Structure formats: C-alpha cells, structure tokens
Amino acid sequence: NAGVTQTPKFRVLKTGQSMTLLCAQDMNHEYMYWYRQDPGMGLRLIHYSVGEGTTAKGEVPDGYNVSRLKKQNFLLGLESAAPSQTSVYFCASSQTSGPTDTQYFGPGTRLTVL
Amino acid sequence: QQQVKQSPQSLIVQKGGIPIINCAYENTAFDYFPWYQQFPGKGPALLIAIRPDVSEKKEGRFTISFNKSAKQFSLHIMDSQPGDSATYFCAASVHGNTPLVFGKGTRLSVIA
Numbered sequence: 001n002a003g004v005t006q007t008p009k010f011r012v013l014k015t016g017q018s019m020t021l022l023c024a025q026d027m028n029h030e031y032m033y034w035y036r037q038d039p040g041m042g043l044r045l046i047h048y049s050v051g052e053g054t055t056a057k058g059e060v061p062d063g064y065n066v067s068r069l070k071k072q073n074f075l076l077g078l079e080s081a082a083p084s085q086t087s088v089y090f091c092a093s094s095q096t097s098g099p100t101d102t103q104y105f106g107p108g109t110r111l112t113v114l
Numbered sequence: 115q116q117q118v119k120q121s122p123q124s125l126i127v128q129k130g131g132i133p134i135i136n137c138a139y140e141n142t143a144f145d146y147f148p149w150y151q152q153f154p155g156k157g158p159a160l161l162i163a164i165r166p167d168v169s170e171k172k173e174g175r176f177t178i179s180f181n182k183s184a185k186q187f188s189l190h191i192m193d194s195q196p197g198d199s200a201t202y203f204c205a206a207s208v209h210g211n212t213p214l215v216f217g218k219g220t221r222l223s224v225i226a
Contacts, residue, residue: 033213042203042218043158058213090157101146101207103214105157
C-alpha cells in the first residue's frame with residue numbers, strides 16, 4: 001500500500017516548456033487535489049477532482065490544466081511554464097464520505113522554471 | 115481573501131515548553147478544523163482535527179482548543195520536543211462540500 005505517489009520528484013524546466021506531473025493513489029479515494037506550496041504562502045489549491053472524469057478549479061488555477069481519466073490518477077499539466085510556477089507541488093487524496101475529510105498527501109515535486 | 119488566518123509565522127521554543135499556534139476564520143459555515151504537520155522534504159500529514167460541537171480535543175501531547183463565538187481555534191503542544199520541529203498548518207472546510215482551506219503555516223523550532 002503505497003498511499004499517494006508523485007512523479008517526478010524533481011524537475012527543471014526552461015520558460016515556455018511543457019510538462020505533466022503524475023499523481024497516483026491506491027486507496028480508492030474519490031477526491032484528488034493539486035496544491036502548490038511557496039514560502040510564506042502556505043498550501044494553495046490549484047485544481048481538484050471529486051471523481052473520475054471530473055475536475056474543478058481551485059484558488060490558483062491559471063496556467064495549469066488537469067485530467068482525471070482514471071480514478072487512481074490525477075495529472076497536472078503546465079502547457080507553457082513560467083518562472084512564477086517555480087514551486088513545490090503536492091498531490092493529495094481523500095474519501096468523499098465519513099466523519100472526517102482527511103487528506104493524504106504525496107511527497108511532493110520540486111519544480112524549477114528558469 | 116484569506117479565509118483562514120494563522121499566526122505566528124514562526125515560533126521558537128525551548129524543549130518542554132508549550133508552543134501555541136492560533137487560527138481565525140470568517141466563514142461560519144466551516145464545520146471541520148484539522149491541523150496538519152509537515153516535516154522538511156515531506157508532504158503534510160493530518161495531526162489532529164476538531165468539530166465545532168466540542169471546545170477541546172486532546173490526542174497525546176497535542177490539544178486543539180476551539181472558540182466558536184470568537185471564530186478561533188488553536189493548537190497547543192505540551193512538553194514540546196525537538197522532534198516536534200516542523201511546519202504546522204491549520205485548515206477548515208464545510209464537511210463533504212468544499213475542499214480544505216489552509217492557513218499559511220507556522221514554522222516551529224523546538225531547541226534543546
């Protein structure tokens with residue numbers, strides 16, 4: 001049981017390049033989330049999904065796209081990377097029902113855009 | 115606007131001290147208030163959570179105090195240890211409806 005995994009762990013891009021971050025969870029969770037973490041800014045929600053085939057915008061969605069084609073995977077895409085997207089990206093997942101909304105986080109992807 | 119305001123931004127305490135981290139919110143519809151702990155290089159992990167029907171919840175050395183009328187909640191760490199050094203995030207949500215909204219985090223250092 002690996003929980004939430006993220007690929008890759010580190011990446012360096014040049015401005016204008018594109019890339020996809022992959023998040024996978026093996027807990028059969030319905031909800032999945034992408035956050036970015038910047039110093040002094042906390043965790044800011046980029047996009048989230050409430051189930052396979054669904055996506056929704058979070059607090060800071062501009063410049064990112066997502067897809068949830070399979071329940072266990074949630075992809076975050078950067079079509080044309082900008083230096084402002086240099087950050088640590090975290091994926092998380094949670095169940096839809098139950099007494100708590102515990103989110104389980106992956107280990108993060110450190111992205112640098114030059 | 116920032117829906118959950120967390121303070122202080124950083125905190126240094128001596129081993130055995132009781133660090134207190136405070137959070138305030140505006141949305142009265144929030145009904146779930148968790149705290150997440152993050153160690154360097156790791157993802158955040160749920161530490162403890164509370165619902166507004168109780169004023170306090172304790173798990174081991176960690177206690178959440180909740181003041182519904184003031185719309186504030188806080189985390190207390192009893193007998194703090196160097197291993198508690200981490201970043202702590204408060205959060206809030208309307209259960210089963212909206213994603214968690216996180217505070218900006220508090221970097222805690224416990225020195226021996």
